[in-house]
Amino acid sequence: xxxxxxxxxxxxxxxxxxxxxxxxxxxxxxxxxxxxxxxxxxxxxxxxxxxxxxxxxxxxxxxxxxxxxxxxxxxxxxxxxxxxxxxxxxxxxxxxxxxxxxxxxxxxxxxxxxxx
Amino acid sequence: xxxxxxxxxxxxxxxxxxxxxxxxxxxxxxxxxxxxxxxxxxxxxxxxxxxxxxxxxxxxxxxxxxxxxxxxxxxxxxxxxxxxxxxxxxxxxxxxxxxxxxxxxxxxxxxxxxx
Numbered sequence: 001x002x003x004x005x006x007x008x009x010x011x012x013x014x015x016x017x018x019x020x021x022x023x024x025x026x027x028x029x030x031x032x033x034x035x036x037x038x039x040x041x042x043x044x045x046x047x048x049x050x051x052x053x054x055x056x057x058x059x060x061x062x063x064x065x066x067x068x069x070x071x072x073x074x075x076x077x078x079x080x081x082x083x084x085x086x087x088x089x090x091x092x093x094x095x096x097x098x099x100x101x102x103x104x105x106x107x108x109x110x111x112x113x114x115x116x
Numbered sequence: 117x118x119x120x121x122x123x124x125x126x127x128x129x130x131x132x133x134x135x136x137x138x139x140x141x142x143x144x145x146x147x148x149x150x151x152x153x154x155x156x157x158x159x160x161x162x163x164x165x166x167x168x169x170x171x172x173x174x175x176x177x178x179x180x181x182x183x184x185x186x187x188x189x190x191x192x193x194x195x196x197x198x199x200x201x202x203x204x205x206x207x208x209x210x211x212x213x214x215x216x217x218x219x220x221x222x223x224x225x226x227x228x229x230x231x
Contacts, residue, residue, distance in 0.1 A: 009156075032217050043120070043206055043222030044159075090158065094217040102217035103149070103174070108158035 002027040002095040004074075006107035014115050019081040021110050023074045023091030032094035033074045034104065035065055037087050044090060050074060061085075081114045088112075119143045120223035122207050127228045129194070129201070137192045137226045139207035146212035148190035149220060152176060153204040162205075165190055166212055194228065202230045 004025045013019050025031055032051055036044040048059025055067045065076045076089060088109045095105040119142040129135045141148065147166050151159040161174030165184040179198025184190055190209075194201045204227050208220040 034219060036222075041204075041225070041227070043122075043224045044208075044220075046219045046221065049219055103161060103164055104217065104220060106151075106159040108156060 001105065002031075002093045003105055004033075004091045004093045004107040006089075006091055006110050008110055010111045010113060012113045012115060013081045015083055016080050019076075019078040019085065019112065019114070021076040021089045021091075021112060023076065023107060024072050025074060025091075025093050026072065027093060031067075031074075033065075033067065034092040035059065035063070035074075035076050036090045036092065036106075037061075038090065038109075039087050047076070081112075083114045083116050086112055086114045120207060120209055120221055122205075122223035122226050124226060125224065127226055129228060129230050131230060132196045134193055134195050135228065137194065137205055137207075137228070139190045139192065139223060141188055141190075141207075141209045141221075141223075143209055143221060144187070145209035145221070146187070147210045148184070149208040149210075150174075150180075150182065150190070150192045151206045151208065153206055153225075159206065162192065201228055203228060 034049045035047040038044045047063050048057050050057050050067045058064045063078050090109045091107040092104045121140050123138045149164040150162040153159050160176050162180050163182040165171035168187050171184050181193045206225045207223040210220045211218040
């Protein structure tokens with residue numbers, strides 16, 4: 001099965017500083033990778049995805065992610081963090097169920113805290 | 117949270133009772149999904165459906181049941197067989213494109229508490 005790992009439980013960053021949330025993946029074949037954000041007691045919101053093409057993917061709210069095949073990573077980045085970016089961030093990868101249908105496998109999530 | 121609604125927002129259940137969580141979407145998506153979220157464990161897939169009248173078990177289907185009689189609706193029943201049902205339940209939907217996986221759109225969630 002395909003999987004992603006988010007090695008840090010919490011990321012603390014000062015407002016205005018660069019923000020990085022790490023994700024590494026394990027797949028056979030070409031990876032389809034996604035980032036989502038979740039605010040307290042809400043559903044997840046899609047930020048961006050990598051399918052093919054440019055290794056630098058731009059998404060919503062000023063976020064971008066860099067696909068690195070040699071390091072099997074897909075880290076989420078933002079040049080200047082805002083207090084409103086404080087949330088739970090999930091990395092996900094395409095997986096195939098027993099019936100061969102496409103589905104998503106999620107990482108455990110990273111809590112981001114932006115300090116004013 | 118797009119065009120996906122979940123109800124109720126909060127649900128309390130006594131042990132031994134079955135409860136049904138509602139999920140409706142007006143995005144004309146073929147695929148729908150149910151996830152369970154527990155602190156520190158991310159999202160785990162319960163059931164998913166690629167098309168009307170068809171659904172597959174996810175990773176933690178035991179103690180749950182679903183139906184997909186209409187394209188826009190994918191209700192989840194938490195049965196008394198589910199030993200630890202207290203959790204946050206999320207419904208999602210996506211376009212279904214052969215050979216690809218499109219991004220999923222999530223509802224606002226239902227928080228289920230067993231008393």
